[in-house]
Amino acid sequence: MEKKETRKQSQGFEPKIVAFLCNWCSYAGADLAGIGRYQYPPNIRVIRVPCSGRVDPLYILKALQNGADGVLVSGCHPGDCHFIEGNYFARRKFVILKNLLEFLGFEEGRVQFSWVSAAEGERFSQVVKEVTESVRKLGPARRMVKTLDIPEDILKDLEQRKNEPEFAAGSSSQLKGEAGV
Amino acid sequence: MKDYQNEIRKKAEELLKNKDVAMVIGYGAGSLPHRTTPIFIEDPQNVDKLVLNEYCANNLAVYLTKLKDKGKLAIVAKPCDVRAIVSLIQEKQIERDKVHIISFACSGVKDKDGAAVHPICSSCGISIPPIYDTLIGDGKEIKREKESSDPVAEFSSKTPEERWEIIKAEMAKCIRCYACRNACPMCYCEECFVERTLPRWIGEGAELSDTLIFHIVRALHAAGRCGECGACVRACPMGVNLRLLTAKINEDVLRLFEQRAGLDPDKPPALATFNIEDYNDFIK
Numbered sequence: 319m320e321k322k323e324t325r326k327q328s329q330g331f332e333p334k335i336v337a338f339l340c341n342w343c344s345y346a347g348a349d350l351a352g353i354g355r356y357q358y359p360p361n362i363r364v365i366r367v368p369c370s371g372r373v374d375p376l377y378i379l380k381a382l383q384n385g386a387d388g389v390l391v392s393g394c395h396p397g398d399c400h401f402i403e404g405n406y407f408a409r410r411k412f413v414i415l416k417n418l419l420e421f422l423g424f425e426e427g428r429v430q431f432s433w434v435s436a437a438e439g440e441r442f443s444q445v446v447k448e449v450t451e452s453v454r455k456l457g458p459a460r461r462m463v464k465t466l467d468i469p470e471d472i473l474k475d476l477e478q479r480k481n482e483p484e485f486a487a488g489s490s491s492q493l494k495g496e497a498g499v
Numbered sequence: 500m501k502d503y504q505n506e507i508r509k510k511a512e513e514l515l516k517n518k519d520v521a522m523v524i525g526y527g528a529g530s531l532p533h534r535t536t537p538i539f540i541e542d543p544q545n546v547d548k549l550v551l552n553e554y555c556a557n558n559l560a561v562y563l564t565k566l567k568d569k570g571k572l573a574i575v576a577k578p579c580d581v582r583a584i585v586s587l588i589q590e591k592q593i594e595r596d597k598v599h600i601i602s603f604a605c606s607g608v609k610d611k612d613g614a615a616v617h618p619i620c621s622s623c624g625i626s627i628p629p630i631y632d633t634l635i636g637d638g639k640e641i642k643r644e645k646e647s648s649d650p651v652a653e654f655s656s657k658t659p660e661e662r663w664e665i666i667k668a669e670m671a672k673c674i675r676c677y678a679c680r681n682a683c684p685m686c687y688c689e690e691c692f693v694e695r696t697l698p699r700w701i702g703e704g705a706e707l708s709d710t711l712i713f714h715i716v717r718a719l720h721a722a723g724r725c726g727e728c729g730a731c732v733r734a735c736p737m738g739v740n741l742r743l744l745t746a747k748i749n750e751d752v753l754r755l756f757e758q759r760a761g762l763d764p765d766k767p768p769a770l771a772t773f774n775i776e777d778y779n780d781f782i783k
Binding site: 396415425 | 655659662702711712755756769
């Protein structure tokens, strides 16, 4: 426990990044990075998808809503799609999504895209490093996080009663943290 | 537009009498001034109920997918409504020969208060229908006054924080009645993602992030298919500025893919096709 604390303090904010990886390229690229001992930050949570074209913009938004600080979608290079053209359709979808999110006031770089082939283990680790660093710079995602809409007076009450024995579990601070958007 | 009313009645009577169509979908007089209501005419004796004036704001194309089992339908459609019909034909929701489009050159419809041309209409660049079966009037292009300020450019010039605050305030107005979705002719899914329970994508209640996800995804689903009729904006009882989202997407589709929805029935919608040379710089 103590060790964990010091690690947390020394490095500061650790972003959680959801990575949608295409089964036919980037997922194997991540595997190759492991085989080749190329290190990359442990901040990504990989979700394997059959094609980058399978990634519905809704998945990206839901990831952000449920607490992801960043989302990475990685697929095959143009021309290399296992399904011939899935990534071309994905590219059209993603440029519209990315532009719209930034238009609405989301930070640039919350949602990122990359092409990584199954042979690019080193490149995969490089991409994850870059994405993690850029999301770390942005700080925790606040825009889309699900909020518990707790009225101010109840929050104040919770704050005051924080030290009472039945609140020792720390539920009040948790509630407050989630409400702060 | 009022001069077209008699011609539309005549055409509707002719179509119904000859049994060319099973039903005429058109506008009828509303119960309030400055309003019209959709009417569905099957008996040629009732064609006098059809009206056409500058308050015919509804996009009647929304009924085509719902009533297609009736047989061939005739529809009174403004050019923007025709764009929606073209998109429906492209997506094989209706057959071209199962719809008789009665259209005309449109000078724009007026706002609810009846005073001014609706902002969506005043910036509309398409005043003649891309396809039609019956053209009422001479079909000459009507020049509109271009809107002095472009809502997308104006909004983009603000800082991300300012934009987010505005969007948050807009989303807080939404009561999620889904009127925008129901009014949209392109939202014809039998089951919308917001009503799915396995998985439940959107929670019930006034949660801001859920509302935002609904609006973003609704706008994205219409990307490359939206005919810019403004039915969603007009349907909203809370006055949410839905136009920001759709206008931004329409602008991007035009800029990046050089396509506007619903103008060419032989061309696939922008997001149902691709170009190998598409914009790629945003991908690592």
